[in-house]
Amino acid sequence: MIENIRIPTPAGTFDALACGEQDGRAVLLLHGFPEAAAEWEFQLRALGGGGCRAVAPDQRGYSPGVRPEHVTDYQVSELVGDVAAIADELGWQRFDLVGHDWGAIVAWATAAALPERVRSLTAVSVPHPVAFTTARAEDEDQAERSRYISVFRQTGAAERRLLEDDARALRGIYQWKVPEERVEDYVRRFSEPGALTAALNWYRAMDLMPEVAPVSVPTLFVWSTEDAAIGSAGALATEKHVTGPYRFEIMDEVSHWIPEEAPEQLTRMIMEHLLAHRV
Template sequence: MAEYIQIPTPAGKFDALTAGPDDGRGVLLLHGFPEAAVQWSEQLSVLGDAECHAVAPDQRGYSPGVRPEQVFDYRMEELVGDVLAIADHLGWQRFDLVGHDWGAAVGWATAAAHPERLRTLTAVSVPHLDPLSEAVRTDEDQQQRSAYMQGFRSSGAERTLLSDDARRLRQIYGRAVPQHHVDDYVQRLSEPGALTAALNWYRASRFGGRIGPVAVPTLYVWSTEDVAIGSTAALATAEHVTGDYRFEMLEDVSHWIPEEAPETLNRLILEHLLAHQD
């Protein structure tokens, strides 16, 4: 079972879940929107049993101890800085990074900017950010899939998502996420300031800048029923990874891969880690 810990950094204290021996192989797992570290419950258990030191933090804005008020404080540079600060506190000079949704976006940016710190990258759902940015600009299918972001950036997004017992927020998860996880996420994001902080990730993001190629050994897992990410950027990601690359496409699985297809994802992660020991 995962253990709750806090991780102090210059930005504040991150809440986190951890499993496995402290001297095990360091694996950091980054959640997406609108979730939290608990989304990785199945992966933490399996990685811990595999003698890895697995740590899943509630990221910036999701951890009450790291919840700045300014949109500016949710830029990608700050999110990548959090990853390195957490790894530094854990004593990890090199580590494996796993991310889903926004966590995958942070993973790609970290791998591009600091390849010397990562042993491997596993990106789930969200592709390399450069082809994704290109698809948002030029691909009609991806433009339609990404249209929801404008709503998340609007000043009334919090009210819309939380009204009527958070009906709109609950709808985002569909039926793929376990109900007890949904209830947990809704409770967390209903706390004062929490949903604003989570939405500030969208408000601070701007497509257009390039992160460049990724040289880190990378596993990218995409699912065919992902409503947010189309095939254009997913298939183009291979052109932006110069290191060892593995692409896995899951049929008939939604965006919520870690919770909907945990056994498959667990197997893929373990295979990726075993293939890159150094």
């Protein structure tokens, strides 16, 4: 069964979902925007039932107990620090890391910074940050797909636009690919005072992101052809930024919301990746 747990760290206390025996293989799953740990419900159950101890935290800004006010508190170095602090509190010296959307960016940066602790990386939807940044600058298709980022960075205006008219714009982001009851949960969360601003501050801190080094740990990258936000340029270029064993999987006819739209297929890939890299 999935447990609700709390993880105290120097930055504050993270809310999290967990599944599996305490002595199972450690797997940390990082959610994206605009979602929460609940996006990994299917994967948590499968991994927890398959010999892993799988934990998915509500990340910085999403957990009410870790919701600082300043944009600088949401730079990637702080988010990577949260991953390390969470792993420390869980007693995990080494762990497998899975991330989707913004969670993938944090996972890429963590794997690059802490290769001695990350046993394997699974990144879903978002390419290596350098490949993605280059695609935004040089590829017209990706530049067009990324126009929403400038909107999200508009303090105050973005919050009003996303939440007005019963959160019509926020609901539209999910493209009717995420289960309705899950969308209602997300909308409720982001309607709480300060919650949406904290989540959007991840975008507002993007200029503070240092260049992420190539990743040396075994890596699985999963991208989908119907992703409205991420085009093929960055996805195809990601292999240039992985020096360790690398597997690239393309899901046809699947949107950006892979963990919830195609949970069985993604989970099978994750478990194959974990089995292939046990050490």
